[in-house]
Amino acid sequence: MPAANRLTLYYAADTPFPHRVRLALEEAGAKYDLILIELSNKPDWYAKKVYPLAKVPVLVYGGPALHEDEAPSPEAATITESSVILEFLADLFPDLLPADPVLRAKARFFIKTVDEKFSKTFFKFVIFGGSMDEMLDAVAEMQALLPDTGFAVGAWSIADAAFAPFLVRLESLLRKNFCAFADGVAEKTLTELQAPTFARVWRYLEENVARESMAKTWDETDALAEINRRVVSIQSAAQNNQ
Amino acid sequence: MPETLTLYTAKVCPYAQRAEIALAEAKVPFTRYEIDLQNKPEWYAPKVNPASKVPAIAYGGPQVPPDQPSPESTKLAESLVLVEFIADLYPNANLLPADPVLRAKARFFIDGVSTKLVPAWHNFLQGKGSVEDLYKAVEYLQEQLPAEGGFAVGQYSIADIAITPFLARARVGLINELGAYPEGEGKKVWEALSSGQGRLARFGKYVTDLLNRDSFKATFDEAYITERQKARYANARAQQ
Numbered sequence: 001m002p003a004a005n006r007l008t009l010y011y012a013a014d015t016p017f018p019h020r021v022r023l024a025l026e027e028a029g030a031k032y033d034l035i036l037i038e039l040s041n042k043p044d045w046y047a048k049k050v051y052p053l054a055k056v057p058v059l060v061y062g063g064p065a066l067h068e069d070e071a072p073s074p075e076a077a078t079i080t081e082s083s084v085i086l087e088f089l090a091d092l093f094p095d096l097l098p099a100d101p102v103l104r105a106k107a108r109f110f111i112k113t114v115d116e117k118f119s120k121t122f123f124k125f126v127i128f129g130g131s132m133d134e135m136l137d138a139v140a141e142m143q144a145l146l147p148d149t150g151f152a153v154g155a156w157s158i159a160d161a162a163f164a165p166f167l168v169r170l171e172s173l174l175r176k177n178f179c180a181f182a183d184g185v186a187e188k189t190l191t192e193l194q195a196p197t198f199a200r201v202w203r204y205l206e207e208n209v210a211r212e213s214m215a216k217t218w219d220e221t222d223a224l225a226e227i228n229r230r231v232v233s234i235q236s237a238a239q240n241n242q
Numbered sequence: 243m244p245e246t247l248t249l250y251t252a253k254v255c256p257y258a259q260r261a262e263i264a265l266a267e268a269k270v271p272f273t274r275y276e277i278d279l280q281n282k283p284e285w286y287a288p289k290v291n292p293a294s295k296v297p298a299i300a301y302g303g304p305q306v307p308p309d310q311p312s313p314e315s316t317k318l319a320e321s322l323v324l325v326e327f328i329a330d331l332y333p334n335a336n337l338l339p340a341d342p343v344l345r346a347k348a349r350f351f352i353d354g355v356s357t358k359l360v361p362a363w364h365n366f367l368q369g370k371g372s373v374e375d376l377y378k379a380v381e382y383l384q385e386q387l388p389a390e391g392g393f394a395v396g397q398y399s400i401a402d403i404a405i406t407p408f409l410a411r412a413r414v415g416l417i418n419e420l421g422a423y424p425e426g427e428g429k430k431v432w433e434a435l436s437s438g439q440g441r442l443a444r445f446g447k448y449v450t451d452l453l454n455r456d457s458f459k460a461t462f463d464e465a466y467i468t469e470r471q472k473a474r475y476a477n478a479r480a481q482q
Binding site: 061077079080081083084085087088091092101102104105106108109112 | 318319322323330331342346349353
């Protein structure tokens, strides 16, 4: 069922959080507009006219078509926080979550585990030299939540929207030997992840990547270039604060 | 027709009370089993919740005594996941409005409770955070309350269920001056949070409304919580 009102998503290419929303919008078959915000070079108008905290994603629901340097109209709803946006889209497009309350609860538990545990370990590993073992443990924890086949709760759902962007970035960064990793870490970690212990999550990643929603929303070259720019600036800011 | 439901809970725990309030709002029969958090039964982690925390729900499967959970029931954990589960199971309880925008507002409010209010409260309680930081966190939520009155998104919802147990326990601590903050601060802070006057006036009205809700009152044992907090925080100031 199509949404009655216009949907506009402010997004960036590097961070996984807006990617979650783009996946859900594509899977829903929604019509929507995109406005790119380069986080490594934030435009002043974004905080002033759209969202004072200047983060992405931001979803605007309703009101007229938006362009850069414009404020959403007062009658539009501005929704922030990726997990909140995912639930909002599941309310607009019910196919994004199963109808069964138990499966919905499992999907939410999955999302919460990504938000509260996996994402923290991921950023620590990718940006701040966090340990390989901790990263592998975090992947194993998510893998243990997957059913034997299919997606997080069987049919594709917002639970997969929440996790796949992290997995796809992890795999890309490792395979391309991202500059922030210490010597040999990327290769070692990738080898571990390709072992039989992780066969289930590897298959899960491949099945997510095979979907049209990922093909339409993931440009590896673009994303890695932007991740590089941002991580370098985050790391130098952290060093300057020491 | 929903199946059998057993809630593993503990009176002292604010997270667990969220699930208890939601079930009380739904007015449905369920089995309540108290877990002694300081002496957990050895079957609890392996058979109900590997994280060994409350609340947890065992849903469906055969009728069994709560201390002999069946492998056939579905085990669910995490208080906010359980509150959404109860909202899904019992739509007549109206724990969320029908409008998707208001539902998003409820979930955004809950995110603020988790990421801003609860940490600021714990910091203040432990003498690690200033009262100003606490008031800023409260103001962040206050700004989201409808000016004309009512609950977080107008009608009572999961947003109110998420915050109430924390406010209730904060009240007990503050009026009894339990915590690492200076003696005498407690009553002042509770007055600021609840009086309905001054900087936090709207929030004060909200607090009154929350603590007057039947589902809260039915699931809150103030004497027990007071006794437990006195035991826990007796030396908090001395340890500073």
